[in-house]
Amino acid sequence: MKPVVVVDYGAGNTRSVCAALTHLQRESLLTNDPKAIREAEYVVLPGVGAARSAMERLNETGASSALRKRFREGGSTLGICLGMQLAMERSDEGGGVKGLGILEGDVTLLRAGRVPRLGWSIVEPWGEAYYFAHSYAVNSPRAVASADGVTAAVRHKSFLGVQFHPEKSGSAGLDFLDQCLSLA
Amino acid sequence: MPLPRLIPCLDVAHGRVVKGISFVQLRDVGDPVELAAFYSEGGADELVFLDITATPEERVTMTSVVQRVADVVEIPFTVGGGVRSVDDASRIIESGADRVSLNSAALADPSLLSAIADRFGSQAVVISIDSADGVVYTHGARVATTIATIPWAVEACERGAGEILLTSIRHDGQRRGFDLELTVAVRDAVNVPVIASGGAGSAQDVADALRVTDGALVASIVHENPSGLGGLRREIEALGVALRPLKEGHE
Numbered sequence: 001m002k003p004v005v006v007v008d009y010g011a012g013n014t015r016s017v018c019a020a021l022t023h024l025q026r027e028s029l030l031t032n033d034p035k036a037i038r039e040a041e042y043v044v045l046p047g048v049g050a051a052r053s054a055m056e057r058l059n060e061t062g063a064s065s066a067l068r069k070r071f072r073e074g075g076s077t078l079g080i081c082l083g084m085q086l087a088m089e090r091s092d093e094g095g096g097v098k099g100l101g102i103l104e105g106d107v108t109l110l111r112a113g114r115v116p117r118l119g120w121s122i123v124e125p126w127g128e129a130y131y132f133a134h135s136y137a138v139n140s141p142r143a144v145a146s147a148d149g150v151t152a153a154v155r156h157k158s159f160l161g162v163q164f165h166p167e168k169s170g171s172a173g174l175d176f177l178d179q180c181l182s183l184a
Numbered sequence: 185m186p187l188p189r190l191i192p193c194l195d196v197a198h199g200r201v202v203k204g205i206s207f208v209q210l211r212d213v214g215d216p217v218e219l220a221a222f223y224s225e226g227g228a229d230e231l232v233f234l235d236i237t238a239t240p241e242e243r244v245t246m247t248s249v250v251q252r253v254a255d256v257v258e259i260p261f262t263v264g265g266g267v268r269s270v271d272d273a274s275r276i277i278e279s280g281a282d283r284v285s286l287n288s289a290a291l292a293d294p295s296l297l298s299a300i301a302d303r304f305g306s307q308a309v310v311i312s313i314d315s316a317d318g319v320v321y322t323h324g325a326r327v328a329t330t331i332a333t334i335p336w337a338v339e340a341c342e343r344g345a346g347e348i349l350l351t352s353i354r355h356d357g358q359r360r361g362f363d364l365e366l367t368v369a370v371r372d373a374v375n376v377p378v379i380a381s382g383g384a385g386s387a388q389d390v391a392d393a394l395r396v397t398d399g400a401l402v403a404s405i406v407h408e409n410p411s412g413l414g415g416l417r418r419e420i421e422a423l424g425v426a427l428r429p430l431k432e433g434h435e
Contacts, residue, residue, distance in 0.1 A: 016280050116377075119187060121186045131230075131260055133282065134307060165260075168260045
């Protein structure tokens with residue numbers, strides 16, 4: 001099996017994503033190389049950090065256009081947390097940031113409950129609890145799952161985005177990642 | 185609202201877990217990585233590691249602990265003790281921790297909170313507050329300040345802290361229940377999650393805290409019997425507090 005490409009944009013916690021893949025006996029390759037991103041069997045766009053600097057980094061390295069091309073060509077991609085938010089058209093974070101535009105929708109500050117939203121919530125209609133850590137949330141016609149009234153997952157063609165962190169969601173999260181990889 | 189969190193806290197010194205872990209099933213009771221994996225499998229919602237030595241020489245040791253924990257544990261964890269700069273925070277987060285917790289260093293330089301939040305987001309920044317008689321204590325809860333607890337909690341959040349770890353010094357180690365009055369007062373003053381710490385002696389104590397706030401830190405109550413974590417969860421749920429449902433294979 002080819003390694004799963006984990007997009008490196010210099011922010012935060014990519015180690016945990018790679019560790020989760022290792023648990024699933026999948027090799028991972030942490031890179032921002034456009035060719036590797038475009039040609040990979042499976043790509044994970046992880047997410048911790050600030051939208052603006054993340055997007056700047058993706059643009060500088062050419063990873064942005066590689067991700068868009070990959071999407072047009074039907075390559076499977078999983079966006080996690082900020083990785084899902086970056087795939088939208090725009091985000092209110094950091095004074096407004098233009099996203100990858102892979103999915104219709106935008107990203108706005110959470111208005112209800114305590115912010116940041118930290119902890120485990122049951123994702124419906126899947127009925128499983130996953131771990132969330134975010135202050136902004138996605139509004140999109142492509143939403144396919146929610147938790148506490150917040151978009152928990154979006155799907156459009158070969159792109160799946162999740163607001164929660166499967167790599168931090170215990171055995172439920174590992175099972176989820178495993179399913180994503182096996183369906184791809 | 186997310187489900188309330190049950191959070192075991194591990195004190196670490198020189199790369200080893202200290203403070204009363206009584207357990208015979210682990211090969212090495214002092215190994216933070218092995219204990220973390222055990223708690224993770226037993227149903228902890230997340231973990232907190234406090235480096236209680238936190239000397240510059242210990243940094244390398246702690247970084248290695250964080251990396252090894254991140255490689256085997258798939259639940260979120262916070263690391264506190266010895267975070268005195270953005271570089272310290274980066275090192276810990278890049279090693280695989282989800283959040284860093286600051287205490288004395290943030291009091292000495294509150295702008296540190298914003299600097300770390302700007303880089304990693306406020307969900308990665310925890311302000312740890314040790315409180316007694318309405319004021320904040322520093323240096324391992326040994327030194328009283330003149331800073332009032334509630335205004336400090338509010339300021340820390342304004343500056344970028346995304347969670348409060350609130351320890352009531354008078355309740356800590358007493359095992360007679362959390363300081364609910366203090367917890368509620370801080371909870372009502374801020375809009376970030378508040379984790380109650382200090383005083384857990386029974387499932388009832390934890391359930392009482394989880395009814396009023398987002399999470400509860402537990403130490404000796406679980407360390408005395410680490411394999412009893414699943415049982416503790418069930419007792420808390422029997423008292424009417426819903427925790428996250430565990431996947432098959434747990435416990």
